[in-house]
Amino acid sequence: MLREVADLGHVCPRLEGEHRADLCIVGGGYLGLWTALEIKAAEPALEICIVEADICGGGASGRNSGMALPWWTKIEALIAQCSTQEGLRLANASVAAIDEITAFADAHKFDIEFARTGWLWGSTSPREDGRWAGIIEALERHGQAPFTELDRSGVQALVDAPGFRGGALDAACATLHPAKLVRGLRRVALERGITIFEDTAMTNLRRGNPALVETDAGQVLARRVVLAMNAWSTALPELDRGIFILTSDDAVSDPVPEFMEQHRWANGPILTDSAVFVSGYRPMADGRVSAGVSGGAIAFGHLGRTRWEGATPREGDIAAAFARGFGEGHGITFRHSWRGPIDRTRSGLPLFGPLPGHPNIHYGYGFSGNGIVGCRIGAQIMTSLVLERDDVWSNSGLVHPVEPWMPREPIRYIGAHMVRQAIRRQDHLDRLDRDAGPITRKLASLAPGGIVTTTTD
Numbered sequence: 001m002l003r004e005v006a007d008l009g010h011v012c013p014r015l016e017g018e019h020r021a022d023l024c025i026v027g028g029g030y031l032g033l034w035t036a037l038e039i040k041a042a043e044p045a046l047e048i049c050i051v052e053a054d055i056c057g058g059g060a061s062g063r064n065s066g067m068a069l070p071w072w073t074k075i076e077a078l079i080a081q082c083s084t085q086e087g088l089r090l091a092n093a094s095v096a097a098i099d100e101i102t103a104f105a106d107a108h109k110f111d112i113e114f115a116r117t118g119w120l121w122g123s124t125s126p127r128e129d130g131r132w133a134g135i136i137e138a139l140e141r142h143g144q145a146p147f148t149e150l151d152r153s154g155v156q157a158l159v160d161a162p163g164f165r166g167g168a169l170d171a172a173c174a175t176l177h178p179a180k181l182v183r184g185l186r187r188v189a190l191e192r193g194i195t196i197f198e199d200t201a202m203t204n205l206r207r208g209n210p211a212l213v214e215t216d217a218g219q220v221l222a223r224r225v226v227l228a229m230n231a232w233s234t235a236l237p238e239l240d241r242g243i244f245i246l247t248s249d250d251a252v253s254d255p256v257p258e259f260m261e262q263h264r265w266a267n268g269p270i271l272t273d274s275a276v277f278v279s280g281y282r283p284m285a286d287g288r289v290s291a292g293v294s295g296g297a298i299a300f301g302h303l304g305r306t307r308w309e310g311a312t313p314r315e316g317d318i319a320a321a322f323a324r325g326f327g328e329g330h331g332i333t334f335r336h337s338w339r340g341p342i343d344r345t346r347s348g349l350p351l352f353g354p355l356p357g358h359p360n361i362h363y364g365y366g367f368s369g370n371g372i373v374g375c376r377i378g379a380q381i382m383t384s385l386v387l388e389r390d391d392v393w394s395n396s397g398l399v400h401p402v403e404p405w406m407p408r409e410p411i412r413y414i415g416a417h418m419v420r421q422a423i424r425r426q427d428h429l430d431r432l433d434r435d436a437g438p439i440t441r442k443l444a445s446l447a448p449g450g451i452v453t454t455t456t457d
């Protein structure tokens with residue numbers, strides 16, 4: 001996705017020598033950029049710099065599927081962790097985040113190919129039928145009804161996707177071009193006087209006040225530091241055990257206007273199944289299909305400079321997932337593919353807070369594959385934490401210590417493979433309408449949170 005954006009020729013300078021700032025943000029994805037913009041708007045005199053190992057958007061923000069989905073599917077985890085009132089406030093904030101994103105892009109005159117398509121959280125096999133029912137009931141108990149349940153004919157009235165047996169439609173969901181969003185945020189950040197160093201990896205963080213962010217060829221001395229490093233956060237021992245990293249893998253087709261017309265999908269909804277390792281697809285503004293699958297590669301230890309560049313080895317899985325929705329004879333060829341890391345927490349909710357013993361260094365990570373709206377909310381939390389405000393954001397239950405949930409290596413790597421294998425097997429058997437054995441079920445139950453979660457820390 002990133003390579004499709006026009007402004008890539010302009011790379012910000014690499015940090016060389018010493019730089020001083022009031023705030024240094026490590027990571028130039030959605031979280032780092034939104035946080036920089038929020039804090040600069042609140043305190044224009046602050047010197048803010050971002051150090052980004054790649055180019056801004058080179059991480060997940062420039063390579064995601066562009067599905068802006070609110071947090072209704074996480075309602076039980078939100079309520080369990082944050083209280084009923086705060087859980088509902090955050091879920092509503094995630095809906096508002098969609099409007100805020102498009103309003104920001106409009107105000108700053110960059111096109112993010114925003115489309116209010118809605119999302120069908122659907123079923124492509126009998127065992128997936130009604131997997132949304134528990135969440136819908138929980139939402140109804142709290143007076144919320146974002147989803148409309150559809151049977152097969154209801155889905156068919158929306159889009160000719162014959163593999164979908166039914167689903168729950170959230171009409172507020174939207175699609176956007178992920179890389180155009182992150183590059184637009186970068187442009188506005190530069191216009192507002194935020195200093196960005198690209199091709200500048202933090203190699204060491206000297207905790208203290210001021211803190212020292214060391215890089216290959218320089219260092220930033222800063223009173224405050226924000227760590228917005230997504231899956232790369234595991235380089236820090238304090239953050240290492242809070243997430244489980246595995247890739248999601250995406251692909252796009254050429255423009256397929258005839259397919260879009262034939263299937264009445266050009267302005268139609270995001271379609272996902274209800275497997276544990278969810279698959280999904282959406283129409284793009286230029287008539288291409290964007291499709292993706294979760295549950296891919298697993299990292300050993302921390303990612304270091306691994307970026308999982310290049311095509312995904314899972315193009316076959318993506319094509320198979322698409323065929324489950326549109327039938328084997330769909331005729332779509334996926335031309336270009338990629339993958340990127342997902343930072344899954346056990347609960348599926350992100351984590352924010354100060355590093356233990358270092359109130360001037362804050363982390364935000366763990367968006368669990370749901371970071372488009374999540375980072376917009378996350379930036380408001382980070383802003384309140386950094387500016388020491390006493391408000392709903394700094395007091396949110398999402399400000400949470402990191403639970404050392406993942407085991408250390410090599411147990412983590414071995415265990416992760418076993419759990420991933422069990423989930424894949426259970427998803428496969430579900431599609432065949434067959435029961436998995438007790439060991440598979442037990443291992444699959446250890447799955448961390450994703451877009452949908454009913455567990456909590």
Ligand SMILES: Cc1cc2nc3c(=O)[nH]c(=O)nc-3n(C[C@H](O)[C@H](O)[C@H](O)COP(=O)(O)OP(=O)(O)OC[C@H]3O[C@@H](n4cnc5c(N)ncnc54)[C@H](O)[C@@H]3O)c2cc1C
Nearest residue numbers: 027029030031053059060061064065067202230340371372
């Ligand atoms: C294939 C894929 C599909 C996805 N689909 C969706 C979707 O449809 N909807 C949705 O809501 N979410 C989706 N996500 C998740 C979403 O993209 C992320 O949650 C979101 O982009 C996280 O933003 P971030 O700023 O936290 O991380 P990132 O965008 O990854 O930014 C972190 C940045 O930190 C930099 N960095 C790391 N270590 C260092 C260091 N030591 N020094 C300097 N810089 C460093 C990285 O280079 C990176 O640019 C998807 C993710 C992937 C990979």
